[in-house]
Amino acid sequence: MVSNQQHTEDAVWQLLSTVKDPEVPVLSVVELGIIRKVCVENSDTVTISITPTYSGCPAMDVIRMQLHMVLLENGFKKVNIEQTLSPAWTTDWMTKEGKEKLKAYGIAPPLPKQAVCNPEVFQKEEAIQCPQCLSYHTHMVSRFGSTACKALYQCLDCKEPFDYFKCH
Amino acid sequence: MNAETINLNPASTNTMAIHALLHLADDSLIMGHRCSEWCGHGPILEQDIALTNIALDFVGQSRHLYQYIATQLQDISNDVALTLIDFDILPEKINEDSLAYLRDTHAFKNHLLVELPNGDWAQTILKICSFSVYRFYLFQLLQKHTDLNLAGIAEKSLKEVQYHVKWSSEWIIRLGDGTHESKSRMLQAIEFLWPYMGEMFEPVMYEKVYYHLDDVTYTSLKNNWLDKMNQIFEQATLPTQSLNQWHQTGGKIGKHTEHLGYILAEMQFLPRTFPNAIW
Incomplete structure (x- = not known):
């Protein structure tokens, strides 16, 4: 108290x-x-x-x-x-500690650069690091995941599926 | 002239603002509802989840808009507010729920396009894509609006809309440039939906007054939209389109297709049958 x-x-x-x-x-x-x-x-x-x-x-x-x-x-x-709606929330506001906690929890933290947040089609996907085995050899399964803020990925090395907290 | 006569004047700024906001909110709500109908019916699990995520974004946007309308209406007398909104059941309170659930079809101001049935995957995708590209360009303009609440909602929604544009345009390209069957489905979708596209670019009075967009801006909104759609069609090896033909209108002034009544019957049944029900 x-x-x-x-x-x-x-x-x-x-x-x-x-x-x-x-x-x-x-x-x-x-x-x-x-x-x-x-x-x-x-x-x-x-x-x-x-x-x-x-x-x-x-x-x-x-x-x-x-x-x-x-x-x-x-x-x-x-x-x-x-x-407050403006300025709109962005994953850039997530703290460094927060990003580390996400990774330890098994969710790949958002990338700092907002490269995928534009509407151009079939962009080259960014390399997202697998939070389990730290490999960059991963691929996107779906742009939309279990909640609005996440996308679904899979690691091609350890084969584990994982959530990516998408940059926004 | 007292405050009430000013507000009731159909051309007053207040009336125009409330109607324009209702139009934006109704578009989002009905889009969200149609997308949510795919829940559990998507062709594969990931796309089912994608559509329910998109539905959630639309419903969330409509909530922001209805909440804002409700606060605007609290500043004017209740009688005037009730007249402006045209409820068919008198609400205890004007809030986001009563705005969504206690108005009948003629009080809804959404585009005809958004209330049309989902049809097959191609038709759903084309509807989401064409509407999202329109919203993308419109919200880029509205995020600079002098009404900072609207500008904030537009700015917030824009980030979500970009995902919808990207996801749906990639699907149009896959289907158009896919198999004989998927291409013919896309062609059918274009043929069916195209007569409803023109309504987005024919502003009614409340849009003209409240958005503060001049004719030149409107023309460039339309051209940007058409260029973007044709760019997607070209990549999809589908025929490019124009907006010179006759098109359907009426949704924005409450004249709807028969489909909206069925949506409302399903969406509004529970709160009308069990008023004040909560989770």
Whole structure:
């Protein structure tokens, strides 16, 4: 329990970093880069600004509820959660630690360069590293995977299928 | 003149803005619904998942738009809001759900194209591709709109639309330049859907007023779209098309094909039968 004296913005960021993305449970919402602003208005009231990863991401409602819970549990009486759409979320906002955690979890982290995020057809695919055996000898099975943020890949060396958190 | 008469005036900026936003939201919702109909019926699992992902993007975009419309309507009196929206069941609250579920066909403003049945894989692909290419160019313009909420939604959606364009145009090329059967299916899809394309480039009053796009911009939107589609058709070894022929219109002013009623019957059944039902 954080006492009222400790309701600084830093303390709130700490609390928020305990909230995980329900679809990628190793990643906190802070590491994912979807918390855009924290504003402690007074000892009772805090306003958080979040941005969705994808417009239809069903995890956003769960995340919103969890943010409410953790802040109420820690002494805030009024929690406002606002949505900011612009600038649009990009995987560039994912922290370095977040990308390492993804890889350790078995999901290939997004590449930094947004080369595949344009509509040109049949582009040469980028080499995505297999999170299991670290081989670059992999191929894309489907541009769309188990959730909106992932594509499906397979390693041609160790043969394991894996998720790639696509750059966006 | 009091606020209500200003708002009720069919040419007022408020009315135009709400109707244009409804048009965008309805397009996304009906597209999303049609894509979701493929869930469990895709030709292979990966493509089934691709289509449900695309459906989710569209439904998500429509939620952003309906939510924004609902907040806009909270600023004006309830009677005016109800008149503007044309609900056929009076909602307890104007929110994203009542906007989606409590309006009948004539209140929907989507393009006729998006409500047409999925047909076969070729028809579905061509519909997604042509609509997504249109959205790609339109949202590039709208992300610079002075209404920052709309601009934000356009900017966000644009990233998703790019994936849809890429995925669907690759499929057109595969099918067109594929087997005799796949090519003939693409040709049939073009023949069936083409008369519905022109409606996207014939702006109605609310689009003209709210989008702030002049005739030159509209013409270049149309030309960009046609160039891109023909470029895809050429790569697919399919005949290039023009937009000079007669085309269907009406969806944007609430005059729909019979297909929309069946979509709404399925989509709206539950919230109408069990009002306020929650998961």
